[in-house]
Amino acid sequence: MIERKKILIVIILILLLALSLAVYFHTATSDSTPPISDKIGVVVTVGPQEEFVKRVGGDRVNVTVMVPPGSDPHTYEPLAEQMKQVQNAQIYFQVGSGVEFELTWLDKLRSMNQQMRVVNSSKGIQLIPNTAESEEGSDPHVWVSPKNAKIMVENIYQALVETDPANRDYYTKNKDEYLSELEELDKNITKTMADKNSTTIMVYHPSWAYFCKDYNLHQLAIEKEGKEPTSQDIIQIVDTARKKGIKVIFTSPEFSAANAETIAREIGAQVVPADPLSPNYLENMRKVAEAFANS
Ligand SMILES: [Zn+2]
Numbered sequence: 430m431i432e433r434k435k436i437l438i439v440i441i442l443i444l445l446l447a448l449s450l451a452v453y454f455h456t457a458t459s460d461s462t463p464p465i466s467d468k469i470g471v472v473v474t475v476g477p478q479e480e481f482v483k484r485v486g487g488d489r490v491n492v493t494v495m496v497p498p499g500s501d502p503h504t505y506e507p508l509a510e511q512m513k514q515v516q517n518a519q520i521y522f523q524v525g526s527g528v529e530f531e532l533t534w535l536d537k538l539r540s541m542n543q544q545m546r547v548v549n550s551s552k553g554i555q556l557i558p559n560t561a562e563s564e565e566g567s568d569p570h571v572w573v574s575p576k577n578a579k580i581m582v583e584n585i586y587q588a589l590v591e592t593d594p595a596n597r598d599y600y601t602k603n604k605d606e607y608l609s610e611l612e613e614l615d616k617n618i619t620k621t622m623a624d625k626n627s628t629t630i631m632v633y634h635p636s637w638a639y640f641c642k643d644y645n646l647h648q649l650a651i652e653k654e655g656k657e658p659t660s661q662d663i664i665q666i667v668d669t670a671r672k673k674g675i676k677v678i679f680t681s682p683e684f685s686a687a688n689a690e691t692i693a694r695e696i697g698a699q700v701v702p703a704d705p706l707s708p709n710y711l712e713n714m715r716k717v718a719e720a721f722a723n724s
Pocket residue numbers: 503570634635636
């Protein structure tokens with residue numbers, strides 16, 4: 430009986446040793462996904478940039494968006510919670526084209542975290558001057574053209590490689606994959622718009638100038654950047670819309686659609702949403718392009 434007990438104890442000890450070795454080697458060799466603390470803390474201003482950074486950075490990045498979907502980047506103020514994310518971030522990818530949020534807040538955010546690297550993701554994009562007579566500077570909505578998105582993705586890729594050179598191959602593979610999807614989107618939109626040359630699309634807020642420029646459309650806006658139209662403006666807009674045969678007015682979720690609806694009733698047009706800030710960039714741009722083409 431005692432012999433048997435001894436043998437049983439030895440067998441159990443051997444099994445325990447084997448198990449602990451297995452666990453040890455498993456954790457030592459299969460550590461392909463880094464723990465959360467190991468990720469690069471990244472902050473971006475608008476939703477579309479979130480997809481750009483996530484697609485290139487994959488599981489190596491932790492992304493915080495400052496202006497959440499449905500909020501207006503011309504007027505948004507950050508929450509205490511978002512400030513905390515900024516304090517722990519390594520990179521801030523600014524849009525860099527004169528978005529009001531960045532003009533108002535970026536210096537403040539930078540002073541809260543002086544180690545944080547600020548990268549201009551629009552570097553190399555040709556900016557369109559602001560059309561409103563009273564305003565200086567450029568149209569900030571660069572990301573709405575997939576051609577510009579490709580440039581932004583390259584800039585994001587460069588900065589991630591510089592920050593984390595050990596994972597260059599990983600970022601390169603991700604970037605190439607995403608760029609080919611953007612390329613396909615760009616080609617499809619070009620094809621869709623080929624017989625729509627110089628069509629005028631009517632929008633509430635003038636977010637789409639870069640898209641219109643790259644695919645030969647004209648943008649007619651109800652609102653002048655940041656300002657609601659006066660009743661005099663509305664009379665003029667209704668007149669122009671009738672002349673151009675406008676059948677659709679595009680609105681975006683961060684603005685009230687009341688003025689758009691008034692004008693739509695006046696000219697017998699439909700009100701259709703087109704979101705310039707969706708974090709699902711590829712999917713959203715496909716939808717928007719289709720809606721523009723059918724307007
Ligand atoms: Zn805007």
